[in-house]
Amino acid sequence: MATVSRVLNGKEVVREETLRQVLAAAETLHYVPNVAARSLSIRRSHTVGIVLPDVHGEFFSEVIRGIDVAARHAGYHILVSGSHSDVGEMLEVLGAMRGRVDGLIVMAPDVAHASLHQSLPSDLPLVLLNSTDEGRDAITIDNYGGAQAMMRHLAGLGHVHIAFIKGPAQNADARERLRGFRHAMRGLGVTATRHLELAGDFTEESGHAAALKILTLAPRPTALFAANDAMAVGALAALAEAGTAVPGEMSVAGFDDIPIARYVAPPLTTIRVDIADLGRRAFGLLLGAIEQPAGSAAGRRDCIATTLIVRKSSCSPAIHTTTSARPDRKLRGRRKGEES
């Protein structure tokens, strides 16, 4: 039976003839190796765990899809647990996965929960998604670079008064995007940006509310950059209700390129993030850590690039709207007519 094991694992030399016999016998007996016994013996399950918070549809599925194909390719399986609303639940699952998996991919964008980071098992290969922690491997999105790319786009169109709708304060992605915005604004010579930064929490409603506030600013910004697409969509709705033309009177930009971004009116200019790639790379990093436990010191980083997607929601600010003249719909309407 040692020989059978050798044949099935193919890692040792077996006589050609014997090999054939074993294979034939296995075939006729419908033999299927017992996975549990093998795991017990080699202390490896060829399974990786994925723990996600309660993230939404497209993101959730794309991350998993990315990890899934990479894992399948490497002969690994994935044990998934999503929609954890609180840290306690997450820790519980993390505990239950112990022993079942060879490594873990954990997404916990809310850096606030230091308790979680402390409780992560230290004896298991682990990579973090969209959050960092000294001494642990992590994959992040190039939020800073993406935000700067969008700002370059807007600035290139001629915008200077650009408002920004922020994400949750404790969210790592949101913070980086904000950092990118601020840096770009300084580059445009605008140093006092605080009044141009509106609070938001990544929901459509918060985007809606923030957009209404932006309309009251004087001078009124000519462009609005939301830290994610959901808020940009909310903003678009608010602007439509207020009768503000997009992009005529106000350019709007988002971040993420969620699927509906191309269907809203007007289609949204945004930053695309290749989420499946995020998953793929996370698995790659994890696999490396699993296969060479003593491998290069932990703390490896990998960053996912972003792409600027220009659609119809952004354009150059019209000359007359850059002045802070109070909006007068009839008048503007006539002027528009003259122009065309």
Add this chain to the structure above:
Amino acid sequence: MATVSRVLNGKEVVREETLRQVLAAAETLHYVPNVAARSLSIRRSHTVGIVLPDVHGEFFSEVIRGIDVAARHAGYHILVSGSHSDVGEMLEVLGAMRGRVDGLIVMAPDVAHASLHQSLPSDLPLVLLNSTDEGRDAITIDNYGGAQAMMRHLAGLGHVHIAFIKGPAQNADARERLRGFRHAMRGLGVTATRHLELAGDFTEESGHAAALKILTLAPRPTALFAANDAMAVGALAALAEAGTAVPGEMSVAGFDDIPIARYVAPPLTTIRVDIADLGRRAFGLLLGAIEQPAGSAAGRRDCIATTLIVRKSSCSPAIHTTTSARPDRKLRGRRKGEES
């Protein structure tokens, strides 16, 4: 050590005092039971496998979410494998899951692949999603009922000439929706419906193409019912390009209530399917089959209810458009002016 096992499983009587000692020791030693050893011994992994074809974002994540929460609640884990483009790949994964899971939830809506059904392990509890097979447990969506509900809605508004954009011929969901449409049409006294049924394959492009064909029918239908939302969205785009007012000249309805359905212009009237519930119930059925293997004869069925969601894309047909007058854009434009 037998006693330790008894304490940890709590299934046998142990002296109060001993129990405390064991627990204390386990605590100080950071003892964590080895899952593989336990599975080997009790021949159960407390894990269920989920195998999905290459389905899209929202559906994928919702099904998994539904199963996930139900499973977690019951102390089970889920092993996921998605995005299988062909049957061979699916079978491979199915094989690899053998021994790793106590049961399987498989989605294979393309009934055409009888080979798959034959190759499904027969010694493992298994429930099918959106496809049926004699003698196997299955959960389906109430496609027939949903389609009828939508038809009742349209008929109630006064529509009689209703076109239908079909889904892939071998897709079980698509077939049932078509059946619902036909039955309802007979109820409306329309017996020859074939010319009102346009081919489609669940993609936006096919919906776009089908809508253009519908515009050429005489008498022109006053309503269009697509077998899924993606095609309805495509149709909406086609109608907008052709300058056909929705819902004024043509009511449009879809099926699924995908997230963007509420963001398109006009918001889409559709049939909502509670997908998370689909997953939840599938797990429930599977759990039953796992816990009483000899349980009631296999072949249990469960059906997910659907809900009619009325939005802005449907309304009563204007009186003049129910006649079969040939469309004349200028003329219709003037008439409209007179009405308002």
Add this chain to the structure above:
DNA sequence: CATCCGGATGTAACCGCTTACATCCAGCGC
């Protein structure tokens, strides 16, 4: 006081595989 009883705990076989080590055997050089 010997026997019996039943609850609590200890013992060891077993789950099915991997793998270090033992064994076997053919070919080789001396």
Add this chain to the structure above:
DNA sequence: GCGCTGGATGTAAGCGGTTACATCCGGATG
């Protein structure tokens, strides 16, 4: 002919639990 060598295969000791069965022990019973 003999000891060696090395490749192929057999043997058995784990891996870390579960659980049937044996054992132990204090109290009730005859």
